[in-house]
Amino acid sequence: MTTYVRLAASQLEMAAEWLANINSQTTSHSGYCGTSKEEILESLHEDFVEGELTSLVAELEGETIVGLIGFDYEEDFAEVWGPFILSSNPKETLALWNFATNEFPQLQTFSFFIHKDNRTQQEFMDTLQATLRGKHLYYRLHQLTKTASHKLTFEIYSNQDVQEFVELHDTEFPDTYYDAKTILERSLQQGHTLYFAYFEKSFVGYSYFEEGTDSIHLEYFALNSGYRGQGLGEELLRVTLDQVTSAGKLASVTLTVDLLNNAANPLYEKVGFQVENELWHYRL
Template sequence: MNTTIEKAKDLKTLSLFLAQMNKEKTSHIGFCGEKPEEIHQTLKDDFIGDGGDVNFFVCRNDSGVILAAIGLDIDGMTAEVWGPFNQTSSVEKQNELWAHLLHANPAVETFQFFINKENTQQQLFMDEIKAEEKGEHLTLQITKKDFEDVGVMKSTPFVRSDFQAFEKIHNGIFPDTYYDAATIKDGLSNDHVLRLLKTESNEIQGYAYFEIDTEMGEASLEYIAIASEFQNKGLGTMLLKETLSEMFSYPQINEVTLTVENSNSLANHVYLKAGFKPKYVLKNYLLKR
């Protein structure tokens, strides 16, 4: 069978292919999405370079059908790899795609992969390219129909006078995270929400920050934390349930998905206690050129 490897041009067709592959755990790649419209939007936002080319390579057969694909979401010299996606048993075509991707992106030095634990084909590919396994992530999900809404809220919306105390807690718990306290504060809106749990004397006990995309019908719980001196009092579960109640109050939101380290930690117990159910496990791999 003759095949052609080229840069992706038709994003809608590529989105349909990726969504179809991600429906099955045996071909699933983490953080790429499962809805064609969601994937299409992400490709337009994050995968188009300065020259207008899409940073995604596809392998097509003689009829133009996509057989395999791989792309990069680049941030400086680091990239998250979307793929490899391969609906054939041909490792050769997959290796060719990977070689094309490396050649087209010489400035990228570090590659992150998130492979479903049941996707054995791509785990073998990780071994072949000598990528280092760094750990496992557990993806959890809760649906609106399975969630019991909280009647009375004890948490309150963030106000500007809370910033100094919030900054101390957030930057202390998450010192190297993608959103520092100032970034969260400056981006607050009707769809970017920060709620705080406080004592009667106005001391912050914990907080939760989430983002809503009403157009795509998506909700993401970015941060939830309880200050160390207030832990082990049931506040984490209470705050999580209140936050979910707020998120599900948006008519467009029917499910909430989050990813945590795959461990038996107290944090994971809180999520499960609130009603989250395991969806899948991802293996994280790191490769340095």
């Protein structure tokens, strides 16, 4: 018998194991969700628990998960995990989606990152009439060489130069999943680090990282346009990467960037990142 339920917090380990298995396959891969059970479980505890319930909705056959959607949301905007479903029947995916969205009627905008090989979810995006907003590369850092020059100084954000940061972030990322206010709030949480970069005491750029169980994700990185072409962007990236990995406890650093970002992508590859996946971004 098929049922649709909002999962309880006590069911997260079961959900994490199921997600790790299905997300390890490129044909069912969703970009927000990891492939390690431990990493997924930590993310679920951090971003999906609401008291005794979660923001995960599952399709069950008996007590076995056969489909799942997760909403990592703030106010009316959600980053979507999935929809993951074992069936290839689009009507079943739509039924799961409708049940999930009815459970969270306040959500109005949804963001999806779907692997280029995941035809099932791409076809479902067409069913929902979601808009393809861009194609992105998912990079993983394999080797980092420290920079020899030190033209910049760095500080962890602590309430200084906020307006300069807001202006730079809003200019470089005008339509993104975290606005400047959200980054400032999240950077105060453990495992979230926002670095400000200075050239001759002037704020010139920043990088923002979020830490998982065995990896760190570079969420944003930007340098003021007036300071480009001097090697400062490379120094900003290398130094802050060295800072966040200096404890030696993390297996890797990852990032997601526009496939056609011809300015940033060569820099990421120069400092040691390699392409792992191609993800397509949809917005509904």
